[in-house]
Amino acid sequence: MYADVPYIKYLMENYAADPSFRERLQARPQETLQERGIPLDAEMALEACDMLCGQAREMRTPEEQNRYLQEYRAYQREIVEEYEIRIADDAFAEREICLWSRQVHRRCRMESRQIRKHGAIHYFPLLFELGDGCSVQCPFCGVDAPRWRENFAYTPENAGLWREILKRSVRYLGRVAGTSSCYMATEPFDNPDYEKFVYDFRAVTGLVPQTTTAVAERDPERIRAFMKELGPDAMGKAAMRFSIRSLRQLEKIQEIYRPDELKDIELLPNNPESLTKYSLSGRAIRLCERMGEKGREKFIRYGISCTAGLRVNLVKKTMEFIEPELPSGEYPNGYCIRETLGFADADEFETGMKHLFGTWARAELPEDRVLHFNAVCRIAEKEDCVEFWGDGVGCSLAKDEDFLRAVRIVREAASTFAEVCRTLSAQDRRALLLWQKFQYLYERGYVRWA
Numbered sequence: 317m318y319a320d321v322p323y324i325k326y327l328m329e330n331y332a333a334d335p336s337f338r339e340r341l342q343a344r345p346q347e348t349l350q351e352r353g354i355p356l357d358a359e360m361a362l363e364a365c366d367m368l369c370g371q372a373r374e375m376r377t378p379e380e381q382n383r384y385l386q387e388y389r390a391y392q393r394e395i396v397e398e399y400e401i402r403i404a405d406d407a408f409a410e411r412e413i414c415l416w417s418r419q420v421h422r423r424c425r426m427e428s429r430q431i432r433k434h435g436a437i438h439y440f441p442l443l444f445e446l447g448d449g450c451s452v453q454c455p456f457c458g459v460d461a462p463r464w465r466e467n468f469a470y471t472p473e474n475a476g477l478w479r480e481i482l483k484r485s486v487r488y489l490g491r492v493a494g495t496s497s498c499y500m501a502t503e504p505f506d507n508p509d510y511e512k513f514v515y516d517f518r519a520v521t522g523l524v525p526q527t528t529t530a531v532a533e534r535d536p537e538r539i540r541a542f543m544k545e546l547g548p549d550a551m552g553k554a555a556m557r558f559s560i561r562s563l564r565q566l567e568k569i570q571e572i573y574r575p576d577e578l579k580d581i582e583l584l585p586n587n588p589e590s591l592t593k594y595s596l597s598g599r600a601i602r603l604c605e606r607m608g609e610k611g612r613e614k615f616i617r618y619g620i621s622c623t624a625g626l627r628v629n630l631v632k633k634t635m636e637f638i639e640p641e642l643p644s645g646e647y648p649n650g651y652c653i654r655e656t657l658g659f660a661d662a663d664e665f666e667t668g669m670k671h672l673f674g675t676w677a678r679a680e681l682p683e684d685r686v687l688h689f690n691a692v693c694r695i696a697e698k699e700d701c702v703e704f705w706g707d708g709v710g711c712s713l714a715k716d717e718d719f720l721r722a723v724r725i726v727r728e729a730a731s732t733f734a735e736v737c738r739t740l741s742a743q744d745r746r747a748l749l750l751w752q753k754f755q756y757l758y759e760r761g762y763v764r765w766a
């Protein structure tokens with residue numbers, strides 16, 4: 317099954333990362349494939365690469381006749397489906413958190429057509445950092461990771477705390493806790509004990525967290541041992557990705573690792589010459605300024621964070637409740653921090669976790685919190701309705717006197733829903749009808765609260 321996928325993957329990754337390879341493949345497909353010892357039909361492989369890398373909108377031959385394209389898409393679909401199961405409604409133990417998580421998903425898609433293009437983007441309710449800072453310091457780092465300072469060592473005491481935190485997370489959040497990654501503004505392999513924490517994670521949650529490393533060439537034997545321990549099943553579910561920071565690093569990785577070892581490892585071409593666009597977030601904002609006009613095409617504004625919920629740092633013993641945001645002056649790193657708590661032990665962690673989700677993960681619009689319209693939202697008052705627009709999508713709601721006045725009140729000055737009702741003297745059924753319309757907008761991300 318998927319016999320040609322390793323070759324297509326290799327071609328695609330080089331095509332996306334290396335402009336000179338791309339030119340060679342486009343100009344002399346047969347010769348280029350022969351040079352690399354790839355036994356594929358050259359024209360068909362080139363067409364598949366063009367499509368998969370977004371360089372062609374349509375194909376000369378019908379898509380269903382390109383078996384490489386079909387095979388690669390089927391392979392990708394299996395991974396996407398695996399993650400959909402992990403984040404499905406029944407993976408959440410708390411219905412309120414599930415509903416809120418769906419709202420965040422809808423809001424992010426409304427705010428950005430870039431996010432909408434990628435159906436497989438999910439927002440997970442939990443992530444862990446097993447270090448403080450990152451040694452790699454990529455110039456495009458979307459979360460502006462600070463320099464590495466310290467690791468969370470796998471001492472008996474720390475290991476006990478880790479397992480207890482995982483158990484309580486699964487008990488409270490449900491099996492969706494197994495979707496957590498163990499890094500954010502950190503490089504996983506900066507921590508010499510990273511693997512031990514991952515094996516505990518698997519033992520408690522039953523799932524292997526995905527790992528993205530930017531230093532796959534630093535200690536290949538360590539990475540090989542890790543891959544072997546995880547096993548082919550976990551590796552086949554995209555448990556591992558290598559971030560490529562330069563063409564030299566790509567060459568080195570392809571020299572170090574055999575094609576069969578790279579079969580299930582996604583290489584993420586993040587080198588400056590690649591086709592990948594950087595999120596205009598974190599350090600990439602400064603990189604974009606340095607590149608000036610020349611770099612304009614390389615950056616797009618979209619939120620980089622895939623967490624809506626807790627970011628737990630085991631070194632600092634902090635838990636932040638974060639939500640993804642479009643990068644802006646207010647949220648340069650693509651997420652906002654709603655509240656931060658510290659914890660000294662597993663009991664404090666559990667209390668803090670419940671407090672943070674209970675406070676911030678609200679499926680229903682709270683009546684006593686200050687409302688405002690989403691900064692991306694454009695509002696148009698029409699003859700018989702009010703339209704709300706995000707980035708290329710919108711909705712409209714029937715216009716009545718209360719609703720129109722309520723929209724104007726919230727636009728002019730942030731107010732709570734209770735204050736809006738008082739101003740309009742709206743009670744009982746009138747207040748309820750108004751609430752239903754604001755709830756509808758809240759569920760789609762047009763209305764937010766602080």
Ligand code: SF4
Pocket residue numbers: 450451452453454456457458459460461500501502503530
């Ligand atoms: S992108 Fe990843 S590896 Fe690079 S600096 Fe940021 S956190 Fe570190």
